[in-house]
Amino acid sequence: MRLKLTYSFGTITIHDFFLVGEMNEGVLVSYELNQVLIDIALKYFPNKPVIYISRRRNSYSVNPKVYLKSMQIKNLVGIAIVLENNTVIDNTAVEKLFISKPFEIFNNFEEAKFWATNLYNEKLALF
Structure with missing residues (x-):
């Protein structure tokens, strides 16, 4: 599955087992915007593990x-x-201080996808 959703704050691309978020320049990821991301995750991945990949190409908060x-x-x-x-x-x-799940930082998207694939395969057995 690959679906690109476009919003005023940026884009979310749905892949088979992960979401890729790219926020626009100057956006503030607030509770309201975060709820949109949560709703997307719950809609497209209701019964299987999902990983969120944030591609930080732009400066935002x-x-x-x-x-x-x-x-x-x-x-x-x-x-x-x-x-x-x-x-x-x-x-x-x-940000890491507020996160209790696996959290990694990468310099390129391919490394993040590789990590996400391994994490997904590891967690899939638990679902």
Whole structure:
């Protein structure tokens, strides 16, 4: 499955076992925006593990407290951050404090997909 959803805040691409989020420049990932992401995960992955990959090509802000709500999604098994642009501010150290599931940072998308594939295969047996 590969489906691209376009919103005012950015795009979400649905893959077989992961979501890829690309936020627009200057966006604030707030509770309301995070709820949209949660709803997408629950709609497209209701009964199987899902990994969220954030492709950080643009500079935007994340309220790290949104992760507290995201961590309640039972089938969300991991989060990958891809820092593809050296000019994007890296706030992942702060974000990681709010995340209780596997969380990794990558320099390119292919590495993140490889990690997501391994994590998915590992967690699939639990579902």
